[in-house]
Amino acid sequence: MKDYQAKNIRNIAVLGHGGEGKTTLVEALLYTTGVVDRQGRVENGTATTDYDPEEIRRQISISAALAPLEYKDTKINLVDIPGYFDFAGEMMGPLRVCEGALITVGAVGGLDVGAEKAWTQCDKSHTPRMIVINNMSRENANFEKALATITDKYGSHIAPIEVPIVEKGQFTGVVCVLENKAFTGEGKTLKEIPIPDFVSGEVESAREAIMEAAAGADEELMEKYFEEMELSPEDTMRGLRKGIMDGSVVPVVCCDSLTRVGLGKLLDNIVDLLPSPADREIEGVNPKSGEKEVRVCRDGEPFSAQVFKTLADPFVGKLSLLKINSGVLTSDTMLYNANAEKTEKPGTVYFMLGKKTTATTKVVAGDICALAKLASVATGNTLCDPAKPIKFPEIEFPAPCISMAVYAKKAGEEDKIFSGLARLMEEDPTITVTKDAETTESLISGLGETHIDVVAKKLQSKFGVECILQDPKIPYRETIRKKIDVRGRHKKQSGGHGQFGDVVIEFRPNDDPTNTDFIFEDAVVGGVVPRNFIPAVEKGLRDNIKKGVLAGFPVVGLTAKLHDGSYHPVDSSEMAFKTAARLAFKQLDQASPVLLEPIYHVEVMIPDEYMGDIIGDINKRRGRIMGMDQVDGQQCVTAEVPQSEMFKYATDLRSLTQSRGSFTMRFERYEEVPATDAKKIIESAKKEEEEEE
Numbered sequence: 001m002k003d004y005q006a007k008n009i010r011n012i013a014v015l016g017h018g019g020e021g022k023t024t025l026v027e028a029l030l031y032t033t034g035v036v037d038r039q040g041r042v043e044n045g046t047a048t049t050d051y052d053p054e055e056i057r058r059q060i061s062i063s064a065a066l067a068p069l070e071y072k073d074t075k076i077n078l079v080d081i082p083g084y085f086d087f088a089g090e091m092m093g094p095l096r097v098c099e100g101a102l103i104t105v106g107a108v109g110g111l112d113v114g115a116e117k118a119w120t121q122c123d124k125s126h127t128p129r130m131i132v133i134n135n136m137s138r139e140n141a142n143f144e145k146a147l148a149t150i151t152d153k154y155g156s157h158i159a160p161i162e163v164p165i166v167e168k169g170q171f172t173g174v175v176c177v178l179e180n181k182a183f184t185g186e187g188k189t190l191k192e193i194p195i196p197d198f199v200s201g202e203v204e205s206a207r208e209a210i211m212e213a214a215a216g217a218d219e220e221l222m223e224k225y226f227e228e229m230e231l232s233p234e235d236t237m238r239g240l241r242k243g244i245m246d247g248s249v250v251p252v253v254c255c256d257s258l259t260r261v262g263l264g265k266l267l268d269n270i271v272d273l274l275p276s277p278a279d280r281e282i283e284g285v286n287p288k289s290g291e292k293e294v295r296v297c298r299d300g301e302p303f304s305a306q307v308f309k310t311l312a313d314p315f316v317g318k319l320s321l322l323k324i325n326s327g328v329l330t331s332d333t334m335l336y337n338a339n340a341e342k343t344e345k346p347g348t349v350y351f352m353l354g355k356k357t358t359a360t361t362k363v364v365a366g367d368i369c370a371l372a373k374l375a376s377v378a379t380g381n382t383l384c385d386p387a388k389p390i391k392f393p394e395i396e397f398p399a400p401c402i403s404m405a406v407y408a409k410k411a412g413e414e415d416k417i418f419s420g421l422a423r424l425m426e427e428d429p430t431i432t433v434t435k436d437a438e439t440t441e442s443l444i445s446g447l448g449e450t451h452i453d454v455v456a457k458k459l460q461s462k463f464g465v466e467c468i469l470q471d472p473k474i475p476y477r478e479t480i481r482k483k484i485d486v487r488g489r490h491k492k493q494s495g496g497h498g499q500f501g502d503v504v505i506e507f508r509p510n511d512d513p514t515n516t517d518f519i520f521e522d523a524v525v526g527g528v529v530p531r532n533f534i535p536a537v538e539k540g541l542r543d544n545i546k547k548g549v550l551a552g553f554p555v556v557g558l559t560a561k562l563h564d565g566s567y568h569p570v571d572s573s574e575m576a577f578k579t580a581a582r583l584a585f586k587q588l589d590q591a592s593p594v595l596l597e598p599i600y601h602v603e604v605m606i607p608d609e610y611m612g613d614i615i616g617d618i619n620k621r622r623g624r625i626m627g628m629d630q631v632d633g634q635q636c637v638t639a640e641v642p643q644s645e646m647f648k649y650a651t652d653l654r655s656l657t658q659s660r661g662s663f664t665m666r667f668e669r670y671e672e673v674p675a676t677d678a679k680k681i682i683e684s685a686k687k688e689e690e691e692e693e
Contacts, residue, residue: 285390
């Protein structure tokens with residue numbers, strides 16, 4: 001590719017619901033501009049941006065992928081972003097670095113949840129956007145109905161700048177309302193024709209909507225429009241661009257990815273209407289002084305860039321995808337990682353097309369490239385000139401909401417599993433791997449069941465190691481409900497020195513029910529248990545509270561008062577008194593022991609219409625509704641729910657709310673398990689113990 005200035009670059013995120021043709025649209029644009037000589041198909045596994053084995057097998061996008069193309073002296077960096085919600089984290093990095101977005105909407109179904117979420121995320125990142133009504137050649141495609149679903153939701157923001165030409169059920173071209181011209185033909189092969197009479201009414205309505213939108217974006221134009229009830233094409237374009245930049249205007253176009261009708265004008269609109277990186281100011285802080293710093297996207301500024309995605313490749317190593325925010329990058333540029341406070345040498349600089357890398361000698365401000373094997377660099381890190389340091393804000397990723405226990409399928413491959421997971425965590429910051437100190441399980445957490453399953457498959461395909469996924473163990477607890485006084489007596493004689501320890505201990509629930517610690521009280525008088533053996537009694541008890549008498553779970557909220565006992569001047573020892581304490585502890589089954597389970601504080605964000613379903617579902621999960629509040633136009637349902645009922649909640653919530661709901665949860669406290677559930681848990685624990693023996 002030739003050298004481009006920032007004003008001739010467009011960085012565009014392609015967003016929308018899964019299955020609405022984002023990858024096919026990107027592939028069609030690559031073919032239209034001659035980047036690929038054959039248009040690949042998702043279903044055939046030949047799409048440029050769906051190259052991972054899991055993407056080919058599942059026929060969905062899993063990872064954001066780059067697809068640069070050239071059109072009319074402009075370089076357009078398309079970023080194909082997955083639409084399935086398990087991979088929502090893939091949207092965050094690209095939206096940080098892209099100045100514009102295409103939101104795809106199906107011509108058959110109209111506005112859907114994925115497009116709504118893409119819109120919301122563009123609002124949060126202040127990203128100008130254009131809506132593409134795609135798949136216009138499908139059966140039952142209806143531009144007017146699809147447009148109506150968008151305008152019903154977003155009202156005056158929407159400006160349809162194209163009207164489709166549909167003749168005898170066939171989508172053959174588009175009317176460009178801004179130019180007042182009609183075009184037929186596929187791809188860049190456009191033929192101008194007179195505007196057909198049967199669409200003239202729609203064209204006029206669209207022209208008025210565009211003028212109103214343009215006028216609404218600028219006070220001066222608004223006054224002019226009210227006076228003359230008309231804006232010139234130049235004024236309309238000026239107002240439109242301003243409105244697109246500030247998000248008050250969202251143009252709507254139409255096309256079909258398979259027949260490529262409408263793609264030529266789509267490319268024109270991307271170049272003409274969506275912003276370039278030129279003269280964009282990016283704020284950060286000086287990592288040494290903490291003071292505010294600003295970089296303007298120009299070649300002459302000090303070098304700065306932000307890593308927005310990391311790729312883990314077992315052969316090439318780590319690839320860091322970055323956007324040059326200012327200055328120029330060459331293979332000799334010294335890179336300072338402002339987050340890790342380390343200096344890196346870039347080595348070879350690459351442009352990427354899907355999985356294909358092409359070495360380059362220079363990357364200008366505003367462009368996107370890749371660097372290999374930057375040891376200290378992670379997604380979100382800032383790379384900059386060591387002499388002019390700056391740190392850009394970190395990229396925020398959605399928190400994991402579902403966890404599974406992960407085990408190696410073959411003994412001895414645990415290290416390979418966790419080294420592979422560490423590499424995949426670099427690639428996807430929405431994955432976390434933690435060790436549960438209590439259950440000793442390793443937990444992998446992600447955004448959904450499919451997300452975690454894909455991670456497991458990637459371990460196998462990329463790193464050659466198989467794992468087993470299971471529901472995590474629940475860290476239950478045991479406690480007692482009544483006071484008992486018991487004796488633990490250990491006496492053994494087998495020639496030579498014997499063993500003798502004798503203790504009388506009162507066990508009772510803690511006086512303060514909120515205190516779950518183990519409390520040991522020494523109430524021995526008269527030396528019935530010698531002072532030097534009392535610590536052994538306490539240690540014996542502390543060792544045994546790790547496994548309760550009901551189901552082998554840790555015992556909490558217990559007070560043990562040692563108040564009587566006896567000893568032998570020769571045969572007593574620390575070991576004997578530890579054993580005596582254990583024998584006393586085993587009698588806790590007389591103290592009304594009960595099982596406790598972790599209760600989580602859960603907050604569910606949902607649209608109003610799903611309130612009844614969500615409350616009913618929480619009640620089925622043995623949950624308690626604590627309150628309901630209106631937050632940002634949605635209902636926030638607060639509840640307390642047992643952890644054991646929340647394992648698959650991420651999946652169930654999506655099903656109940658058509659993926660419109662979200663939730664967060666945190667540990668609150670322990671509560672007694674209902675008797676029927678406790679019986680099953682105890683039986684299961686005993687069966688597991690027998691199998692281990």
